[in-house]
Amino acid sequence: MATKRPPFWQREQYTPFLLLLPAILTLLFVVLLPLLFSLYTSFTGYRLIRPESLWQWIGFRNYQRIFADGDFWTAFGRTIIFLTIALNLEFLFGLGIALLINKITWGQRTLRTIMMFPMMFSPILVGYQFKFVFNDNIGILNNALQSLGLSDGAIPWLVDKYLANFSIIFAEVWMSTSVFAILLLAGLFAMPRDPLEAAKVDGCNPWQVFRHITLPFLMPFVFIAMTIRSLDVARAYDIVDVMTGGGPAGRTELLWTLIARTGYDNARMGQANAMAYVSILLSIAFTYYFFTKLLAARKYMGGAE
Amino acid sequence: MTKMTFRKLLAATALTGITATAVVAEEVDYGKFDGYTLRVKLIGGAQYEPLYARIAEWEAMTGATVDVLSRKNHFELDREIKQDIAAGTLDWCVGSNHTSFAPQYGSIYIDLNGVIADATLAEFQSLALENSTVDGRLVQLPRHSDISNLYYIKSLFEDADNQAKFEAEYGYALTPPETWDQVKDQAMFFADAPTFYGTQFVGKDEAITGRFYELLIANGGALFDDDWNPTFNSAAGVEAVNFFKDLYEAQAVPAGSLNYLWDDTGLGFASGTVALNLDWAGWASFFNDPENSKIAGDIGLVRAPKGSAGIRTGWSGSHSFSITETCDNQAAAASFVTFLTSHESQMVEATAGLLPTRAAVWDDAKAQFTADGNNFLVEVFETYAVSMSEDAFTPPLITPWIEVSNEIWPQLQAAILGEKTPQEALDEAADAARIVMEDAGYL
Numbered sequence: 001m002a003t004k005r006p007p008f009w010q011r012e013q014y015t016p017f018l019l020l021l022p023a024i025l026t027l028l029f030v031v032l033l034p035l036l037f038s039l040y041t042s043f044t045g046y047r048l049i050r051p052e053s054l055w056q057w058i059g060f061r062n063y064q065r066i067f068a069d070g071d072f073w074t075a076f077g078r079t080i081i082f083l084t085i086a087l088n089l090e091f092l093f094g095l096g097i098a099l100l101i102n103k104i105t106w107g108q109r110t111l112r113t114i115m116m117f118p119m120m121f122s123p124i125l126v127g128y129q130f131k132f133v134f135n136d137n138i139g140i141l142n143n144a145l146q147s148l149g150l151s152d153g154a155i156p157w158l159v160d161k162y163l164a165n166f167s168i169i170f171a172e173v174w175m176s177t178s179v180f181a182i183l184l185l186a187g188l189f190a191m192p193r194d195p196l197e198a199a200k201v202d203g204c205n206p207w208q209v210f211r212h213i214t215l216p217f218l219m220p221f222v223f224i225a226m227t228i229r230s231l232d233v234a235r236a237y238d239i240v241d242v243m244t245g246g247g248p249a250g251r252t253e254l255l256w257t258l259i260a261r262t263g264y265d266n267a268r269m270g271q272a273n274a275m276a277y278v279s280i281l282l283s284i285a286f287t288y289y290f291f292t293k294l295l296a297a298r299k300y301m302g303g304a305e
Numbered sequence: 306m307t308k309m310t311f312r313k314l315l316a317a318t319a320l321t322g323i324t325a326t327a328v329v330a331e332e333v334d335y336g337k338f339d340g341y342t343l344r345v346k347l348i349g350g351a352q353y354e355p356l357y358a359r360i361a362e363w364e365a366m367t368g369a370t371v372d373v374l375s376r377k378n379h380f381e382l383d384r385e386i387k388q389d390i391a392a393g394t395l396d397w398c399v400g401s402n403h404t405s406f407a408p409q410y411g412s413i414y415i416d417l418n419g420v421i422a423d424a425t426l427a428e429f430q431s432l433a434l435e436n437s438t439v440d441g442r443l444v445q446l447p448r449h450s451d452i453s454n455l456y457y458i459k460s461l462f463e464d465a466d467n468q469a470k471f472e473a474e475y476g477y478a479l480t481p482p483e484t485w486d487q488v489k490d491q492a493m494f495f496a497d498a499p500t501f502y503g504t505q506f507v508g509k510d511e512a513i514t515g516r517f518y519e520l521l522i523a524n525g526g527a528l529f530d531d532d533w534n535p536t537f538n539s540a541a542g543v544e545a546v547n548f549f550k551d552l553y554e555a556q557a558v559p560a561g562s563l564n565y566l567w568d569d570t571g572l573g574f575a576s577g578t579v580a581l582n583l584d585w586a587g588w589a590s591f592f593n594d595p596e597n598s599k600i601a602g603d604i605g606l607v608r609a610p611k612g613s614a615g616i617r618t619g620w621s622g623s624h625s626f627s628i629t630e631t632c633d634n635q636a637a638a639a640s641f642v643t644f645l646t647s648h649e650s651q652m653v654e655a656t657a658g659l660l661p662t663r664a665a666v667w668d669d670a671k672a673q674f675t676a677d678g679n680n681f682l683v684e685v686f687e688t689y690a691v692s693m694s695e696d697a698f699t700p701p702l703i704t705p706w707i708e709v710s711n712e713i714w715p716q717l718q719a720a721i722l723g724e725k726t727p728q729e730a731l732d733e734a735a736d737a738a739r740i741v742m743e744d745a746g747y748l
Binding site: 048049050051135136137138142146152153154155156157158159244245247248249250261264265266267268269 | 380383384387388390391393409410411498499508509510559560561563564573576578707708711715716718719721722724
């Protein structure tokens with residue numbers, strides 16, 4: 001007599017799904033549902049102060065509006081430029097710091113800890129710190145420049161078109177360069193010694209060793225750091241909001257200062273969510289680009305694909 | 306029922322004992338709410354806190370407990386309340402409010418007519434109550450009012466050398482300004498960037514919209530016509546923008562002004578590096594306190610000057626308290642807001658320079674300052690009393706006001722910085738404001 005088949009949840013081929021169920025449910029409720037909900041609201045005239053407007057379906061009107069909105073695209077473009085400059089500077093400084101720390105033999109742990117201090121501050125505090133540093137009237141930078149005789153005027157650090165963006169990038173780089181430094185340092189620690197020694201025996205100079213051995217080996221680490229930081233910077237809000245609020249005259253407006261003002265101050269949450277969905281494309285594009293680069297770098301090193 | 310009796314003695318009489326006068330006694334019954342916990346969201350900040358020290362008295366009187374859920378500046382509180390509306394979590398009873406913000410919140414707050422006794426309401430200034438009314442409903446009880454007048458450093462104007470040089474350059478005598486054109490001349494005359502500035506202005510958010518708005522009115526313009534079409538891109542509007550732009554280009558204001566808010570301008574004037582400062586009365590005590598201010602004892606004050614239409618600037622509003630529709634004990638909430646806006650409470654706030662909304666407190670506070678020998682605060686109250694009664698006007702009390710403001714101020718900044726001409730900037734702002742008004746159903 002054939003044994004009775006067990007119920008389907010006890011069958012072997014379903015076991016993996018059963019075991020994954022908690023993770024799937026968590027993702028569903030914590031990630032997917034809110035995402036679908038906000039996607040839905042981007043097609044409505046949802047305003048925070050009018051809960052009933054959640055059911056006011058307006059089709060693509062929000063999207064039509066932002067696609068025709070010059071301010072949005074300016075903020076979009078500025079976010080890309082901001083991201084590119086900040087990431088590259090953080091990479092260069094982080095690489096320099098990692099190489100220097102890798103060289104020293106005494107006090108390395110202490111230095112590594114000190115290096116991480118800026119990461120420990122909340123972005124809001126970093127914003128206030130640099131708002132004070134760059135204040136035109138009472139800020140320490142202008143006062144120092146005037147005392148040293150390097151400047152006889154009040155330099156409008158947070159107002160001038162270029163200086164204001166420079167100041168914000170400076171604050172962002174100050175806070176986050178150590179992310180790159182730590183990851184690249186980990187890469188340097190993991191690096192095999194043999195190729196380095198072989199290169200020296202073959203007569204390579206230090207630049208050639210760095211260019212053809214150290215750097216290619218570090219590239220996978222660089223791209224991982226770039227991916228993490230690109231997601232961070234594309235969401236930059238706190239520092240910008242505190243230092244300039246996206247102004248003056250929208251000169252430092254990034255996507256998230258614009259979206260926050262639209263969603264909360266103007267209470268147009270539907271339109272803000274439409275903006276957010278368009279800006280997510282930016283993050284996906286950067287992430288895709290860095291992952292492609294990461295795979296290429298690993299392939300170059302003979303690693304797994 | 307516990308009855309709380311307190312006496313409103315005319316302060317001068319009580320302190321000096323020189324004149325015998327009537328004693329006004331008032332009995333207020335704040336009720337008994339044993340074991341009840343009243344949940345509230347209040348505006349925070351140095352100038353608002355002294356009043357909250359009195360909450361313990363109300364708790365002792367009524368047996369209720371007050372749970373302060375948040376204590377933030379008004380812009381943050383506004384965001385939090387909007388989130389509460391969206392999430393349906395209006396599970397609190399009393400919230401701080403402001404005449405400029407109140408129209409946004411729809412019907413979440415109750416009409417206080419009939420909830421607060423008519424006799425109590427009669428003691429408030431009628432204009433303050435009128436400005437607290439939205440769509441015929443009294444949605445807030447005014448706590449203190451806000452209007453700006455012009456502070457200046459006295460010694461600069463008394464200096465004979467300054468007087469002679471100014472007259473030679475501008476052709477008229479150096480006296481505290483009566484018009485905004487004179488303010489501009491004098492600010493440019495006194496300025497010596499980067500160590501000393503003629504004046505300053507708040508440069509972003511609703512703050513600069515408000516300053517533009519009051520100058521627009523003073524120049525004979527208007528934000529909207531009778532049908533709510535935006536009309537601020539008029540000649541009067543351009544003239545108002547040019548006032549800020551000219552001062553900025555002449556470096557008569559700090560280069561960072563466009564990032565300044567109220568604290569920056571207040572502290573700037575107290576630092577003694579600014580000649581003229583348009584500000585509210587809440588700073589008066591601070592400016593005249595040698596501990597905090599380098600110009601204590603050297604401050605003059607005049608009514609806000611006139612624009613080109615002969616009208617004085619007078620952007621005004623009131624901080625207030627509201628009670629939610631969802632409140633589970635409206636009697637306790639009404640008792641609480643009545644207590645926080647009582648005669649005694651307003652006397653506490655008046656001492657800091659905050660302008661009362663109860664008519665009688667104006668006189669009583671002034672009498673108290675006189676008795677205390679604080680002539681500066683007497684002058685402050687006399688000046689602000691005139692401007693509150695003759696010059697005050699609010700922004701349009703409409704739901705999309707903050708949104709319209711958010712369309713105007715970035716354009717003002719662009720014009721001041723020279724990225725656009727004032728006319729271009731105002732035209733763009735007017736177009737954007739029109740869309741906001743259309744969306745809100747006004748057009």
